[in-house]
Amino acid sequence: MSPPALEAVVRRSPLYLLRWEPTQDAHVLLYPEGVVKLSPTAAAILERCDGSTVRALLKSLADEFPDDDIAPDVLEFLEVARDRGWIHADP
Amino acid sequence: MTEAGSTPTLDGQGRPLWLLCELTYACPLACPWCSNPLDFDRLGPELSTAEWRRVLAEARALGALQLGFSGGEPCLRKDLEELVAHGDELGYYTNLITSGLGLTGARLARLKEAGLRQVQLSLQACDPELGDRMVGGRAAAHKLAIAREIKAQGFPVVLNVPLSRDNIDQVDGILALAEELGVEFLELANVQYYNWALVNRAELLPTRAQLAKAEASVAAARQRLGRRMTLYYVVPDYHDGRPKACMNGWGSIHLTIGPDGAALPCQEARAVKSLEFPNVREHALAWIWRDSPAFNAFRGDAWMKDPCRSCDERGRDFGGCRCQALLLTGDAANTDPVCARSPHRHLVDEAVALAEDPARLRGRLLPRAPRGG
Ligand SMILES: C[S@@+](CC[C@H](N)C(=O)[O-])C[C@H]1O[C@@H](n2cnc3c(N)ncnc32)[C@H](O)[C@@H]1O
Ligand code: SF4
Ligand code: SF4
Numbered sequence: 001m002s003p004p005a006l007e008a009v010v011r012r013s014p015l016y017l018l019r020w021e022p023t024q025d026a027h028v029l030l031y032p033e034g035v036v037k038l039s040p041t042a043a044a045i046l047e048r049c050d051g052s053t054v055r056a057l058l059k060s061l062a063d064e065f066p067d068d069d070i071a072p073d074v075l076e077f078l079e080v081a082r083d084r085g086w087i088h089a090d091p
Numbered sequence: 092m093t094e095a096g097s098t099p100t101l102d103g104q105g106r107p108l109w110l111l112c113e114l115t116y117a118c119p120l121a122c123p124w125c126s127n128p129l130d131f132d133r134l135g136p137e138l139s140t141a142e143w144r145r146v147l148a149e150a151r152a153l154g155a156l157q158l159g160f161s162g163g164e165p166c167l168r169k170d171l172e173e174l175v176a177h178g179d180e181l182g183y184y185t186n187l188i189t190s191g192l193g194l195t196g197a198r199l200a201r202l203k204e205a206g207l208r209q210v211q212l213s214l215q216a217c218d219p220e221l222g223d224r225m226v227g228g229r230a231a232a233h234k235l236a237i238a239r240e241i242k243a244q245g246f247p248v249v250l251n252v253p254l255s256r257d258n259i260d261q262v263d264g265i266l267a268l269a270e271e272l273g274v275e276f277l278e279l280a281n282v283q284y285y286n287w288a289l290v291n292r293a294e295l296l297p298t299r300a301q302l303a304k305a306e307a308s309v310a311a312a313r314q315r316l317g318r319r320m321t322l323y324y325v326v327p328d329y330h331d332g333r334p335k336a337c338m339n340g341w342g343s344i345h346l347t348i349g350p351d352g353a354a355l356p357c358q359e360a361r362a363v364k365s366l367e368f369p370n371v372r373e374h375a376l377a378w379i380w381r382d383s384p385a386f387n388a389f390r391g392d393a394w395m396k397d398p399c400r401s402c403d404e405r406g407r408d409f410g411g412c413r414c415q416a417l418l419l420t421g422d423a424a425n426t427d428p429v430c431a432r433s434p435h436r437h438l439v440d441e442a443v444a445l446a447e448d449p450a451r452l453r454g455r456l457l458p459r460a461p462r463g464g
Binding site for chain 1: 104106108153154156157182184186208209211245247249275276318321323
């Protein structure tokens with residue numbers, strides 16, 4: 001397994017519902033038989049998995065979090081998210 | 092930005108994350124392993140639409156996120172669409188747990204429109220004749236047709252297969268069928284022995300050899316399927332020697348409301364007759380969840396006796412299932428007797444041994460009592 005390529009298009013799986021949950025003070029992913037509470041950064045990444053490329057997603061996150069070098073963590077998260085079926089990456 | 096990642100919230104931080112609404116106990120089928128209460132026809136009248144709407148809103152305010160409509164057969168309720176729509180509006184992830192009877196393409200389309208997210212369909216066998224025999228009615232052909240329709244309408248599907256002696260040898264065929272149907276989740280669930288299933292236990296419990304063969308099939312299928320289909324295998328706790336972390340602990344994340352409005356920490360909790368389960372007709376859900384004696388009876392671990400009290404596993408399995416402890420040992424505060432450390436384990440061993448006995452008299456399965464439908 002390796003992270004999706006920079007040109008890959010990433011999209012959330014329609015199986016998973018991403019939304020803000022006030023009672024958890026966090027974003028959650030809801031799916032058949034499960035609930036996942038997301039960290040703010042995980043939510044920021046998943047919100048951007050809307051059919052844009054990994055490159056565009058990295059740029060948009062870098063604009064929001066200018067102080068850190070976020071790319072390695074984001075790529076690692078995308079790999080995990082794809083592995084769990086939360087997102088699809090094409091190719 | 093170091094914390095990229097997520098943590099599964101199995102820990103509800105004291106909130107009832109899962110709300111299960113048993114809309115009715117009426118059902119056109121008569122599965123002899125049915126987990127519904129034996130005396131369901133003596134319970135009070137079903138909640139009205141308005142009462143269910145209030146329950147959904149109150150539970151949502153307490154932090155419930157997952158909403159399941161089950162029964163009996165929830166499709167027998169004419170207000171199912173309205174309740175799904177209300178649940179969706181409130182922000183739940185709405186699940187329908189059904190035998191498929193009472194579903195048509197048109198109704199599925201209406202449910203989709205109402206905001207239904209997911210369907211859990213039960214299926215018993217890949218061979219329709221066996222399927223019909225198991226549920227005590229002509230259902231298999233319809234189940235298969237409706238499975239295809241559910242997929243065609245774009246719902247994610249959990250296919251639930253309750254496993255017993257009669258169908259466990261078909262696991263390979265069931266796996267192939269699930270793959271062909273294209274379901275996202277297949278739940279091969281060894282029957283849990285409560286209520287009708289407990290009455291029929293001697294006839295339902297599979298042999299060790301049957302289980303070993305099924306488990307080999309499951310392991311091979313996991314390899315083969317990878318990400319294409321998620322396979323849940325609910326272990327047979329009688330054979331396993333390890334208790335299940337039942338409901339993630341009593342009054343921890345799960346809330347069931349019965350057709351009569353009884354609030355229960357799990358579907359089977361009515362078995363614990365010594366507790367008086369509060370009714371949503373008489374109490375606010377916030378009080379029921381947080382303060383009622385029934386929901387606090389086995390919260391945490393202060394209620395535990397030995398061997399659980401001094402066992403390192405107690406934070407992981409919560410001493411197993413209270414209802415199973417009650418049903419088999421007569422005291423809900425005992426260690427779940429499936430645990431190898433339970434002084435009552437012999438009760439479970441005897442049942443398992445009986446299942447192995449080739450001279451075992453094959454009795455007749457007692458079908459779940461029909462009502463309505
Ligand atoms: C009680 S049924 C109600 C919904 C619907 N009538 C049906 O059978 O699909 C809910 C789910 O529990 C499963 N089930 C019933 N009795 C069970 C038992 N004793 N052990 C495990 N699962 C059981 C059914 O297969 C179904 O998926
Ligand atoms: S009898 Fe069968 S179909 Fe009916 S509620 Fe029980 S498990 Fe479901
Ligand atoms: S003794 Fe109790 S806590 Fe320990 S493993 Fe058995 S059921 Fe779990």
